[in-house]
Amino acid sequence: MKLGLGLYRHMLTAENFAFARQAGATHIVAHLVDYFRGGDHAHAEDQPVGTDLGWGLAGDPDQLWTVAELTALRQSVEAAGLTLAAIENFDPAHWHDILLDGPQRDRHIGNVKTLLRNLGEAGIPMMGYNFSIAGVAGRTTGPYARGGAPSVGMEGAYDPPMPRGMAWNMIIDESRLTEPLPPVSPAQLWDRLERFLHDVLPTAEAAGVKLAAHPDDPPLPTIRGTPRLVYQPHLYQKLIDLNPSPSNTLELCVGSIAEMTEGDVYAAVETYARQNRVGYVHLRNVVGKVPTYKESFIDDGDIDVLRIMQILHANGFEGVVIPDHAPQMSCDAPWHAGMAYALGFMAAGLKTLR
Numbered sequence: 403m404k405l406g407l408g409l410y411r412h413m414l415t416a417e418n419f420a421f422a423r424q425a426g427a428t429h430i431v432a433h434l435v436d437y438f439r440g441g442d443h444a445h446a447e448d449q450p451v452g453t454d455l456g457w458g459l460a461g462d463p464d465q466l467w468t469v470a471e472l473t474a475l476r477q478s479v480e481a482a483g484l485t486l487a488a489i490e491n492f493d494p495a496h497w498h499d500i501l502l503d504g505p506q507r508d509r510h511i512g513n514v515k516t517l518l519r520n521l522g523e524a525g526i527p528m529m530g531y532n533f534s535i536a537g538v539a540g541r542t543t544g545p546y547a548r549g550g551a552p553s554v555g556m557e558g559a560y561d562p563p564m565p566r567g568m569a570w571n572m573i574i575d576e577s578r579l580t581e582p583l584p585p586v587s588p589a590q591l592w593d594r595l596e597r598f599l600h601d602v603l604p605t606a607e608a609a610g611v612k613l614a615a616h617p618d619d620p621p622l623p624t625i626r627g628t629p630r631l632v633y634q635p636h637l638y639q640k641l642i643d644l645n646p647s648p649s650n651t652l653e654l655c656v657g658s659i660a661e662m663t664e665g666d667v668y669a670a671v672e673t674y675a676r677q678n679r680v681g682y683v684h685l686r687n688v689v690g691k692v693p694t695y696k697e698s699f700i701d702d703g704d705i706d707v708l709r710i711m712q713i714l715h716a717n718g719f720e721g722v723v724i725p726d727h728a729p730q731m732s733c734d735a736p737w738h739a740g741m742a743y744a745l746g747f748m749a750a751g752l753k754t755l756r
């Protein structure tokens with residue numbers, strides 16, 4: 403198992419690569435979507451939370467990530483002595499009509515195929531994604547973690563109607579923010595996922611790239627009145643069983659799984675690691691379950707994180723584990739301190755494995 407750090411787009415700097423290396427990481431997971439575009443950049447080192455209008459504006463629908471920029475990113479990561487393990491999350495501007503089954507679906511399938519080919523050509527082996535209409539929405543922030551550390555949580559269900567001009571908690575069309583999104587059934591959304599996997603996995607395999615699916619965050623059956631796919635641990639099996647491709651893998655988010663109301667996080671991690679379907683792992687801790695939970699310090703929640711690491715190791719997982727989110731610590735570098743704390747804990751956990 404390898405230790406990695408996830409960095410948002412504006413944090414992909416030589417200084418942060420050095421920080422990751424200094425904290426014991428060997429791998430980087432890079433976000434290329436600017437979640438804060440047109441919105442509040444003041445707290446952009448914390449994870450995005452946003453308003454009823456989401457995090458911000460989706461990117462340029464005509465500008466896909468190129469081989470040149472992906473290669474330059476990989477090289478800058480390698481120059482710091484690290485390996486670029488994955489890109490995390492498609493830009494809603496590039497694939498929203500796959501999620502919404504809209505008129506641009508064919509073009510957007512073409513976009514995803516191009517992006518997967520570009521990743522492969524640039525030597526990046528993994529693409530994390532989250533097949534969700536509403537995305538990561540409905541969370542709150544507060545002094546939820548130990549010592550009053552600012553953290554993220556949920557304080558009840560979140561079902562305000564979703565406008566047609568949004569997808570994946572970002573704005574895709576500002577002219578359609580008062581138009582309601584037509585209703586979608588869970589069966590329709592599962593069908594959209596199955597068609598997506600069928601259409602793009604052959605390209606992923608040919609490019610030497612794995613797709614890795616994040617579960618729903620927060621894992622409720624609906625957010626903004628739209629259905630969710632993987633909101634209980636057993637629903638990850640349904641996703642795996644949709645397509646036997648070895649490129650059909652999981653971005654296993656241990657925190658999100660622990661927030662689910664059914665099942666057992668240890669049994670779930672064992673089930674999916676044993677099947678060799680874990681692409682990479684988000685490791686964080688949490689107190690509570692949906693719709694009322696709070697993200698906590700890695701050593702201070704409902705999850706025995708060291709036991710999770712033991713289970714991954716015992717089942718042969720050799721991929722990358724990243725801290726996902728961490729509470730902000732009181733100092734001049736709240737994000738960095740929180741991540742350094744999580745990475746140090748995880749680095750110690752790695753040393754206990756045998």
Ligand SMILES: [Mn+2]
Binds near residue numbers: 619657658
């Ligand atoms: Mn996660």
